[in-house]
């Protein structure tokens with residue numbers, strides 16, 4: 240394996256010349272333009288896109304609503320990250336890291352911003368006292384797996400997915416490295432789910448909601464068109480769990496929100512009311 244690139248002594252930024260990712264590949268933080276965020280009528284305002292990190296939050300919100308927590312009504316606004324909208328001043332004010340998802344809770348004395356999908360899941364679970372055990376081993380185990388997901392998925396998305404699906408050329412070294420790690424992680428989950436129904440034990444929690452959009456969708460062959468390459472059908476216990484979650488209407492609804500890829504009837508670019516789904520897929524969600 241040869242490496243034709245010799246790094247210079249000091250890395251410098253070759254400013255993009257207007258290509259597809261010109262707006263988002265920058266080595267500096269902060270806003271690039273002034274843009275206020277829209278605010279709808281509900282207490283919870285979500286600014287996101289239907290990527291796996293975004294979908295974690297919309298699944299939880301839809302599960303909360305399905306469980307009768309009416310205070311979880313939310314407006315979901317689309318942030319087009321491929322067009323650099325995460326660098327608008329309003330978005331940067333609620334997430335200085337310029338990544339979706341980000342949430343603002345207007346039901347608190349002053350609006351509370353929440354960024355990082357794991358932090359949003361914990362915030363909402365605690366606010367509604369749902370899907371996160373209150374104490375003890377059960378709570379610790381749920382948080383173990385939530386943080387496992389937050390630390391592990393970047394190797395799948397930023398590592399495997401990037402080099403297998405998005406990089407301009409196929410490079411053997413990083414694809415090997417991250418395919419190995421991705422398969423190891425899939426096996427971690429497969430072995431776990433051979434022993435129990437859900438990620439943190441017998442109960443469905445935010446750990447499942449964090450893990451499903453990455454590893455559940457991957458097991459179902461829905462990420463990076465890599466199902467055959469990674470032989471995902473061999474992770475039978477993971478697949479059993481992934482398919483069981485897919486049977487949940489709230490998971491299907493959550494996956495639709497802010498989604499901009501795939502069949503049009505599976506995309507709901509903005510969500511402001513439960514009836515918004517009916518306009519899209521009346522017959523599929525019931």
Ligand SMILES: N[C@@H](CCC(=O)N[C@@H](CS)C(=O)NCC(=O)O)C(=O)O
Nearest residue numbers: 263290292320338339340355356357
């Ligand atoms: N650790 C963050 C990661 C969020 C993240 O990477 N978001 C991506 C989409 S999945 C994003 O906004 N990318 C835009 C960019 O990198 O400029 C979280 O879980 O919230």
